[in-house]
Each structure stands twice: as C-alpha cells, then as structure tokens.
Amino acid sequence: MLDGTPAGNARGWLRELAQSLGAIVLALLAGAALLAAAGYSVRDAYWSLYQGAFGNVYSIADTLLNAIPLLFTGLAVALAFRGGLFNIGTEGQMYAAALATALTALALPGWPPLLLITASLLAGAAAGAAWGFVPGFLRARTGAHEVITTIMLNYVAILLTTHLVKTRFKAPGPVDQTALIPAAARLPELVPATRLTWAIVVAVALIALVDWVLRKSSWGMDLELVGQNPSAAAYAGVPVAARTALTMAASGAIAGLAGSTLVLGVLHRFITHFSPGYGFTGIAVALAARARPWGVVPAALLFGALQAGGLSMQLFARIPADLITVIQGLVILFVAAPGLAALFRRRARGPVPVLPREGTR
C-alpha cells in the first residue's frame, strides 16, 4: 500500500508500536520507583490504576469517555504536524467551538435532533477553524510563529468565552455557565447508563477521513509536501502559504469538535474552564501517535486510561493526586519523546569514535 508517511511500511509501524509499548513500561517502572520512594505500595497503586481503567464495563466506559476529546485534539495536532505546523492552540480552539456549539443549540430550540446536532457541531467546527486559521494565516503571511500565536490565542479564547458567559449568556446560579441545551441537541448514548455517546463514532469517522485524505488525495499530498519539504512543495507549484493557513484551519476545526462533543454529549451546556487540559494532552497524544491518524486511537486510549485509573488510584490506593500527575507526566515524557530516546541511543553508540584519544593534551 502506498503510504504518505515517513516510514511507510508495515515493519516500521510495528517497530514504532514496540517502541511506544516499551516506553510505557519504562515510564511505569520509573513511576514505581517514585511510589516506592514515597512509601506507597506499588502493587496496590498499579492494581487500582488498572481497575480504574479497565476493571469493569464502567471503568472501561470511563476510559473511553476520557479518550474521546483526546481523539479529536490528538488528531488535530497530528494533522498540523503532518503539514509541518505545531498547533499548540487546540485548547483555545476547543473553547471557541464549545461556546459556539452551545449557543447554536440554545438558539434553535425547535429544530429536529439530527439537524440541530449537525448545525451545532458545524458551528463549533467553524469557530475552531476560525481560531486555527488566524495563526495559520499569520504564519503564512508574516512568518509569525504559530507556536507563539496559538499559545496566545489559547488565553484569548479561554478568557473571552468566560467573559462572554459572565456578561451575556450566564444561567442563573453561582456557576459561570450557560443554560442547559435542549434535549434534542444532546448526543444519544451509545451504551445505556454511561455517558458514552455517539461522539466516539464521530471521532473515529473523522480519523478515518483524515487518514484517507492524507493518503489518497492531491490535497493530502500538498499538505505532506509542505510539511516534509517546503522548498520541494514550492518547486512543485504548491501554494505553500494558502495550504499552511488551510491546514491550521482544518486542525482547528477538528480540535473544536472536542469541545463541541463535550458540550452536546457530556456537559449539556457550556461551562467556563471546563477542560482539564484536553487540548494540551492532545499534543502528547499526537506525539505518541507519531502523527499518524490511526495511531491517535491507541494513544488517546492510553491517556484516557491514565486519567480514569488515576482517579481510582487516588480513591482506593490513597495516592496523592500530585504523585499521580507526576506518573502521568512520566508517561508523556517517555512515550511522546521518541526523539529523546533516539538521542540516548546515539550517545550510547558514541559519535563515531574512529580515533583513539591521545596526544592532544
């Protein structure tokens, strides 16, 4: 199969999978050392981590629930990566989209469910796209680095949505949030009695779509060319600036859907500061996925599991939340930093030591 990815063959894919699994094991070992040093039972801790993540149908649902926004944000960051862009702005794009979705759902109360859900999702995607387009456009036009502008726009989005809710759309009560969206706008449950909705289907469909576009379309080849070698892209006649802006907009739209599906499926309203950092974790997910769309699935599940299992570690093994965050951070560090691993390997082999060291001193 023709694959437009850097190491586009099955063996390379397997090797990367093995690398990722090895990295998880290493991270958990390092975490075990920390737990032991802090005087906790490593067995209890990891047992409750496992129980919380995969122990029964509810914990599995919990893992999946935590993974859904990461599927979107991870895919968004991965797409931008493939286009040679670093989208750190997924958090802000999520907020912009979430508010747009909630307001759309609130504004069209009489609409039938399918239409209302579609319209609300599209409104969110459009808001996310706009929030991604701006840094993409600035990068293409002025060279302003998208890392800086997307970080800045995160603050703008989070604070602007807070401000708008406080001043314009606040529902009565102590919490800064909008009113509940109509029942017709809520995503139907996929598994009864859980909060697992059709959002996961949307996410997987989107992953399939992005993967297909990247591999099978001229647009995908444009994007990949810009990402791999902008000079070659320009030589091939690809409008590099336009593609850059478009890639960031598409990435923003996908990240936005993380917020939109949270609003329609879980929160049922916009709540200020609703995200525990799904956008930022999406960066780690994309790195762990080696920027492959389908790689986002296992990566998002891993981070979803850590989230779900972390809670159970806290409840049942009495591990303090801070220590759990440290372990989660270790996993991110080990899994998402293959470059680091490569660096260590090269060090171990040494920088081509052809000459014995003598004589110079």
Added chain:
Amino acid sequence: MTATGTEPWILEMIDIHKRFGPVVANDGVHLAVARGEIHCLLGENGAGKSTLMKILYGLYSPDRGEIRIRGQRVAIRSPRDAMAAGIGMVHQHFMLVDRMTVAENLVAGMEPVRRGLLDLDRARQQVQAMAARYGLQVDPDARVQDLSVGQQQRVEILKALMRRADILILDEPTAVLTPQEVDELFQVMQQLKADGKTVIFITHKLRETMAFSDRVTVLRGGRHVGTVRTADTSPEALAEMMVGRQVMLRVSRPPAKPGETLLELERVSVVDRRGQPRLRHVTLSVRSGEVLGIAGVEGNGQLELEEAIAGLRPLAGGRIRIGGREPAQPGPRGRRALGLAHIPSDRLRRGLAAPLPVARNGILGRHWQAPFARRGLLRERAIRDHVGRLLASFQIRGRPDAPAATLSGGNQQKLVVARELADSPRVILACQPTRGVDVGAIAQIHRELLQRRAAGAAILLISADLDELMALSDRIAVLYEGEIVTEGPTEAFTKQQLGLWMAGQRPVPAAAKDSAPAKEGAAGA
C-alpha cells in the same frame, strides 16, 4: 613539542572519509601540511574543502581516517580539542559579538581578572602586543559593529592567535574582502609564516592560490586530485585539476539544428533579501534544438538564474518568455504550463521530498493533473503505472513504495530527471543535472538530454562541471558575479580559458596564451 624530528609534517590527514546520507563529501582525502608553509586547499564548491577543514576543527567527525599532528595521532571531537591541539579557524562568517569591543571579543572566555573583575587594561595590553607582532592593526576599544569587514577578519585572526594557534585555517578569507584588503591579508600571512605559523587557506580562486601559497592541494568531488608545489604549476594546470574529470565523457553531439527561440531572458535582474544585486541584466536566449551552457563558479548567480527562470524568485527587472510568451501566473505552475521542465540543482532540498515514497516523488508537481488525479483524488493505478515506466526506462533501482530517501544519490537524480523529461517539455532548465552521481548515471542523463535536444527542445544547462558543459553545450555563457562576462560557441573556448573566465580573470587571446603562466608565476614568486 612531540615532533619526532624525522617527521616533517605538522599536520597529516590520512584517508579521510565522510558522507552525509547518500552524499559523499570526502572520499579518501589526504592532506599533508609542512610546518611554516602556506598551504592552499583548492576546489570547486562542493569539492569537500570545507568538510575536510570542519573535520580538522572538530565540527564533524570523520567516518574513517586518521589525523596526525606533529606526527602524533589525535582524536579531535570538538573545537575545544582542536584549539588544544593548536588549531585555529577563521570562518567565512565571523563569530564575533558585534556590540562588544575588539578587546572584549578577543579575551572572551579567557579574560584576565583582577580581584574578581575583568582587567580591561591588561586585556587591552595583550591585544596590542599581539596586534603589533603580526602587523594586525586594530583599535582594541572599537566596537566590532563599527569595523570594516577586513578589520573584523583581523580580529578573528587575532582571536585564533591569542588562543595559541600554530595552525591557522582560513575559510575562503578573500570572499568578503576588497582587493586592497586582500593585499593586506597577504602581508599578514607572510608575517605569520615568518613567525613559524602554518596557514591553511581555502579558496576556489586561482589568482590567490598562485600569489599566496607555497603548496596546493586540489580536491574535486570529495576526492584528492593532487598536491603540487605552487612554483611548479600554472593557473591552467590548476584549473584543469579543479574542474576536469578523470573519466572521459563520451557523448556524440550531432551538429545543432536550431529552430525558433523558445526561452528568452531580457535584462533579467535579481536582488537578494538585503537588496544586493545577484543577477545584473542577464540577457540570454535558447532556441529549439540547442543547448546553452552556463559556466561559472558556484555562488556567482547560478542559483538566482535558476530560480528566476523556474518562477521561484521574483525578478527585480527584466522579462522572461517561454515559448514566446510571458507566464500568465507567477510561480512554477505558470512556467510549467508553458512547457518548462526544471531539473533543480539541489535534488534533496528541492527536487524531491525525500521522506515521501518514490511513487509520490515521481508525480511531484503533477499530483493535481490527469491522469494522476481526478477531482482531487489520487489515482494509484495511473501513478503506479507511470512511475513504474519511469523506473524501468531510467533503470532506477528502487521500490515505488519506499521513501525516496532510500534511493542512492544517482537513482534519486535519475528519478528527478525521468520525471521532468516525461512530459516532453519544450524548454528544459537542467541545473547540475549530474552532480554527485556515478559515471553510468551521468552517461545516461547526458544521452537523455541530447535526445530531447534532437527532438527540438531548448535546453539551458547550468553546471559547475566544465567537461559536462563542453560535451553537451552548443554555446556557452560564463556567469561571474551575476553578469554574463562572455558568451560564444563552445568551440571558441578551451577548458583553461573557461576556467579563467570563471575565476574572474580575462584570459588572453589563444594566440598570446604562452605569456599568461609567466605572469601568474611572477605573482606567485
């Protein structure tokens, strides 16, 4: 000192190999430098001079080979090691802090200290003492940003000397200097030599080589061509060593049958980012069925000429017509629509997206066109068939689904050439079409180009390889400092004459040729 006494060389580099991916930069290079000599390292850009010196200075590690200093085998893994071994390097781009004074720059990292504070007076004295000794007059209190380029270079040399360098590497030191400053540098080098220092001088300029050096080592294509005493050689001989090619090129070029003009450049000018002119009023035309060769030492406007024609760089003035028409839209697409094929000079930077599969690279730039795409969807079968034909017809060894990076340099280049020639283009812009490829691939690429010429294509060939230019071109124009300094039928030039034109000299007419080496020889004595 660790010299054994019987060993005359202060520095030996033995059988140095270095490759960057598929590019062989140094292929078994030898360099032996005697104490107290001025040794020129001569070669075209890309010949491997800078790589060799960066290995010596510890910036690259060699894949294979040995370095001896004063007869002792050494491992140089960093500039720090190199300095400890008494090697100093003056880079082409100076490594000075613009806002600091000369004295501050010179003592940076080894500041004289009194009671925990920088002792600027002593620093100033040290600098003045050193400067006086070598005739390197600079004001220690001047800020570097206020100095001329020549003065900054002196500061760099002083910096190396203050770090007790015995062996001084000067990387193309004259590239940035005015003729007067070049003369002054020559004086300084003589002074250094008188003081027992050894100077390695990198250049591609013949005149300087003849004037400055005691011995010359010539590199070409990463290989060691030879080492000669300057007194025993001539600019012509050096030019031939520099640009010649061991393997004779056997291509039969039937007489040209030029037809209508297909590529026209009219007073084309290009400026760089800082507004400096890079091409000045270049006027050229290439007709159907002929090859116009552009000769020149790299960096004299070839890249700018290539990019201007290909639509990758805006013109500051002038116009370009392809097939009699100016492109309707800017950029490469408009050019391609008029029938231009472009074999870029840098296949890895521009001609290929190396991480992408061979199949994708085989349709690069055509991936929105039928039959490879329809309504924005790639058609794998058409792509696979087409790329399969490209691979077969050019005998390219590689799998369509493997990344282009896995191909050898020769196969990568053949892929680019095959792709560009597949559309039966009317105008071919062929830039360094055989750089870094093996002899077999060279012959094949040459055959293909001449076939297109016979079929009526107009070919503009930009090459640093004189043998190639003379074998393929019907006419040759020489580019020097952004200007066409001469143009004529290929038969009107000898290789040596072209070499001199390229080096910025005006060769005497062929009849009076005998007097030329005498003049150059006098300058070298």
